[in-house]
Amino acid sequence: MKIIVPVKTNPDLQMVRIKNRQPVLEAVPYILGDLDKNAVEAALQLQAEAGDTQVIALTLNQGNRKIKDTMKEALAMGADEAYIVTDDALVDTDQAGKALAIAKAIETIGGADVIIFGEGSHDGYSGQVGPRVAELLGVPEIGFARKLTPGGPGIQAERSMGDFIEVLEAPLPIVITVASEINEPRIPTLMNIMKAGKKPSTDWTLADLGLEAADVAPKNKILSNLAEEQDRKNIMLEGDVNAQVAALIDALTREGVLEA
């Protein structure tokens, strides 16, 4: 079996500061998103169960200067091989452009039996790219899987529907997006980090995928991206302690913080 995990590297959100309502991205390191790690982990667990399986991590470089290092994390977790598509045209592309580039990259790799995405990216979280890739490849898609098992005609997946759990079976090839509760991604061991440097990593540009910059030109434009501004309420409570506590409980209840 061949599993391809398209992952996204994004700025470490914990390191991003907001200044004048804009994110300060200067000197912020890129990391593999948490949901992307869930996807890699899901692929590795399928590999362990199914045996004789190759796990390939694939990414589009959207301005991560050290993307090779970031992708080493996927390799250190256990992926067998990495493909990195770097092209200036990818930096400002949109979900449609990304889906096209990923679909073409999957075809160029030679297709896959299972393609696993995180349910959304760690930063933009549109959740669009997985389903779009399925559409472009003409294969079925299961979204928000919380459990995967090889079996049946190809694969079994569970989805949480709130009050009940839906179990689906699908033939291969298939695109799956996984929810964060599917697993706890492994932390790479020292030895596996050392080995990761020796695993094959291939660099492509859009031309290698038979695409031109115009093919991935964004069809929508981000007009603004501002941090939410929230004024504090600045309520001063007066009176003796008992009156203040009563007023505080009353205020919190009205805000819905406490249940009446």
Next chain:
Amino acid sequence: MEKVDVIVVGGGLAGLSAAYGLAAEGLEVILIERGDYSGAKNVTGGRLYVSPIRNMYPELWEDAPFERPVTREFITLMGEGNSTTIEFAADKFAAQPYQSYTVLRATFDLWLSEQVMEKGGMVIVKQRVDDLIKEGDKVIGIRAGEDEIGADITIIAEGVLGLVANKAGLRELPSWKDHAVGFKETLELPKEVIDNRWHLAPDEGAAHLFMGGVTKGMLGGGFLYTNKESISLGIVLGMKDAKERVDKIDIYTLLDDFKANPTIAPLVADGELVEYSAHVISEAGLSGIPQLWGDGYLMTGDAAGLALNQLYTVRGMDFAVASGYYAAQAIIEGKKQNDLDAVGPAYEKMMKESWVLKDFETAKNILHFIENPRIFSHYPNAVGRLFDRVFTLNDQPTDSIYTKVMSSVKKDFMNVTTAKELLGMRKI
């Protein structure tokens, strides 16, 4: 067990310096760092003296991400209700090659780790070394989680606490009494504002030290370094003094009081707090340096107690880089001669014959000298009283300038205690 030439425990300046030297010579070196990246856990007050280490890796410093070269020195004595500031500028400090620069470690160490990787060294982050593996007394590698890796030589560069070395019985856990705690804020200010407040030409920097009221008379002082677009403002405080204070000061309030002081407030006004950090600093001087090597290992940087209070500055980063450099040189030579037993003694010899341990020898009496509380309370106030006298004019007939100065000098400086302290100064 997989084996490499050298394992470096810790990716601060000492470890990175060693790894850089080794990787540049083509040795197989693995550096293991616990933080998310090199520099993530490192703290400095703010100033790296490059002059002592310039010739060690001359190619490195050209492109290093320094903040500003220090071209102006300020010292402020904070008395009760007054402060006296000395500003010193010398043409030579404002010309290349600059002797020291302000730095921010998150940027600087990360950059140095990239230089190590460019030379072929492997820097592994987010991994904690749990143990040194020993065969008898010989250190033969490290254990991290389930993984064990062997090495001809292990360089211990784990920092001031020395937990791994202590666990392996290579050094005692340092006593808190011999340490200071440093804590600082990084405050963002526009470039031009910094230039104006410290009288700087563009891209030049200032070092500003404070003693007296900043520590409420306790051993230590305040510091302020100008970065490109921020200032590092902090306090170093001897732990013994802080703990034994009768009136129990919560040390975290010192920084707020410091910032509110009328002398400091206009300097830091409108600074936006972007980072808070704190660190332990060895104040033990020469006596805090453990055995620098043993079978299979070398100790470098803070792990080897290489931090030195020289009163007008606390040095550590230049010692860290130098010890890493000498460790690398000793190993390279040992590998060439195929004589690894010679590595430890060679390292110790280089450290002793260089400025590194000589500076510790020279400064060994400073610690005793600064244990005297009068330095942090009496003198800053005495200097303030003197100038208070000189500059005060009221509706009474004024004394001659000579009388003003001499009456202050007689009262505060011409006494037996000060004479003894002056004699004591000869030793520092």
